[in-house]
Amino acid sequence: MMVTLDSSISFLIYITAVSSAAAGVTEAFKSVIPFLATDYEAKENCWEDQYHAARLMHYKRFFNLVISVLAAGVIFGMLGLDPALILTGSESAYVKNSWQLGTWMWGIVAVFGSPFFASLLKILESFKQSVDSNLPPNRPRRKVSGTRE
Structure with missing residues (x-):
């Protein structure tokens, strides 16, 4: 098993798709549970109110991330696909028991790593396009003139 450009792109697509789906589920929860969608501000300009508002905002962020x-x-458990097997290019990425601790770890990786994975996916896709088109790499060019004798 080897990591290839295609398997890396497949892995990143899978991870970002699951992350996007999880974000959609979180948005659905926000529409049902008002606490998760409310922005909290201090009623008075005093330390106690500011502290209470900040604490509520931290709870809100925490529960949104947990969801x-x-x-x-x-989603990873229901799909039954192991992202590591996709990355290594295995013949089959299905796992028999997808409800193990590793599945939940991939959930954490997908949620917290999604901005990085999305950026990396764009980079790898553009690199694949340049490799597939057989164009030479872009190199900086500068016009120069020499002294003429």
Whole structure:
């Protein structure tokens, strides 16, 4: 088993798709649970109110992330595909028991690593396009003139 450009792109597509689906589940929860969608501000300009508002905002962010991680873990478990097997280019990426701890770890990786994975996916896709088109790599060019005798 080897990691190839195609298997890396497949892996990143799978991870970002699950992350996007988990974000959609989180948005659905926000529409049902008002606490998750409300922005909290201090009523008065005093330390106690500011502290209370900040604490509520931190709770809101925490619960939104927990919902995203759980949703991503459930999605990975339901699909039954191991992202590591996709990355290594195995013949089959299906796993018999997809409800193990590793599945939930991939949920954490997908949720917290999704911005990085999305950027990396764009880079690898553009690199693949340049490799497939057989164009030479872009090199900086500068016009120069020499002294003429």
